[in-house]
Amino acid sequence: MTSAEKLQALQHDVDFFVGATEHTPLATLPNWGSLAVLLVILHCETKYDLVVTGPQVRGCKTVGDLLKLLP
Amino acid sequence: MHSSITNVRLAGLAVSTGSLTRDFITDGLALGLDRVMLERTAQTIGLRQRKVAAPGITALDLCEDAARRLLDAAGLDASSIDAVIFVTQTPDHSQPNNASLLHGRLGLATGAAAFDLSLGCSGWVYGLQQAALLCAHGGAARVLLCAGDTLSRLTHAKDRSTDPLFGDAGSAALIERTGLAAAWHFELGADGAGANAIIVPQGGARMPHDSKPLTEIPDLDGNVRHAANLSMQGGEVFNFSLRQAPPAVAAVMRHAHYTVEATDGLVLHQANRFVITTVGRKCGFPAEKTPSDVVERYGNQSSASIPCALIHAFTEPLSARSLRLVLCGFGVGWSWGAVAAEFGPLVIAPIQPYPYSA
Numbered sequence: 001m002t003s004a005e006k007l008q009a010l011q012h013d014v015d016f017f018v019g020a021t022e023h024t025p026l027a028t029l030p031n032w033g034s035l036a037v038l039l040v041i042l043h044c045e046t047k048y049d050l051v052v053t054g055p056q057v058r059g060c061k062t063v064g065d066l067l068k069l070l071p
Numbered sequence: 072m073h074s075s076i077t078n079v080r081l082a083g084l085a086v087s088t089g090s091l092t093r094d095f096i097t098d099g100l101a102l103g104l105d106r107v108m109l110e111r112t113a114q115t116i117g118l119r120q121r122k123v124a125a126p127g128i129t130a131l132d133l134c135e136d137a138a139r140r141l142l143d144a145a146g147l148d149a150s151s152i153d154a155v156i157f158v159t160q161t162p163d164h165s166q167p168n169n170a171s172l173l174h175g176r177l178g179l180a181t182g183a184a185a186f187d188l189s190l191g192c193s194g195w196v197y198g199l200q201q202a203a204l205l206c207a208h209g210g211a212a213r214v215l216l217c218a219g220d221t222l223s224r225l226t227h228a229k230d231r232s233t234d235p236l237f238g239d240a241g242s243a244a245l246i247e248r249t250g251l252a253a254a255w256h257f258e259l260g261a262d263g264a265g266a267n268a269i270i271v272p273q274g275g276a277r278m279p280h281d282s283k284p285l286t287e288i289p290d291l292d293g294n295v296r297h298a299a300n301l302s303m304q305g306g307e308v309f310n311f312s313l314r315q316a317p318p319a320v321a322a323v324m325r326h327a328h329y330t331v332e333a334t335d336g337l338v339l340h341q342a343n344r345f346v347i348t349t350v351g352r353k354c355g356f357p358a359e360k361t362p363s364d365v366v367e368r369y370g371n372q373s374s375a376s377i378p379c380a381l382i383h384a385f386t387e388p389l390s391a392r393s394l395r396l397v398l399c400g401f402g403v404g405w406s407w408g409a410v411a412a413e414f415g416p417l418v419i420a421p422i423q424p425y426p427y428s429a
Contacts, residue, residue, distance in 0.1 A: 031108060031111075033292045034231075034232050034292050034294075034305050034306075035111075035112050035115065035116070037305070037306050038116075038305060038306060038309055038345070039115070041306055041309055041310060042309075042345075042349060045313055045349070045353075046349075051310055051313070051314065052310075053306065053307060053310060054304055054305070054306025054307050054310070055306075057306065058291070058306075
């Protein structure tokens, strides 16, 4: 998958990311917080069968950093 | 660790909840939080209301009420109980244990054993395994298993990662020796590497309650707690649940030769709907076989959540006949326990708040 496709899939599952680009800092997303972290973890598990940890997600600065966690 | 235990039956169940109702949206608005975000969280995680204990009421009180109602419903005298096991992480005192206190309150025979298990959300399955062992191999004919907590007392009102989640409840179950040969298949496990993911740091022997001032510290999300509050790393708990519960469920089903189709229900620890539906799906069970609405009425009841879900979802069939069920609890420790067994028919005392008039 391309980064654009991964972002589209993420936006489909977690609408907190609607309107964001790869360069968007996560901290600037209006609802970035523990619920968003959970939803990202769930997205990784259901979409990619991939286990990512809370600290991994928290360690990302931008949406692009998040996408790099994905296969 | 796997074990298969025969010649035991579950004879009865009862649950007493806290008597005060807390509403997720109302509480959030009182803290000045945004209604839209609150409603979104309520919808996503499955938070609506929870029952918490009235001031002065402890897990011991809730379990005593459940035990008395269960004995009444079963027509049994307390003197017929050979052992009482109390699963809790919120005992009345560090010494003596809750089981001994309950032993005294119920007037059990002095020959009846009494001990606590310090476990949370996995605790009911652990306790069930211990009770079954006592009946099958330990000389007991009837064991009273009580499990409950008042975790709402441990959370900080401004910690939205814990405070809206927990309800208070106490459960009672009767496990009996019987001639039935059908085995209960257990899988118990633990991973101490996750011990800090759910923790109350201060108040035990390592960090006594008076060892340092309780300074309130905000986290990255603005949640506030001090060292004697319950702290939970939600993402790690979620990952742990997805990692450990499905293999444990698969293992007990394999030992019991159960298929999803031939199993009447998968009853998971009622953490929240988000966790239950995800873990249930990963276990291969359809939503209609995985009760998930208990937590929206009562909150996360720690070790009392599985018996509460059994009563809530299966009272009618369990009262009348035998069901093939798979139960799985997972949480603090990390620890987890699963069991596949045929339960029922059994005596059920309904879910009730305690005290009734509050």
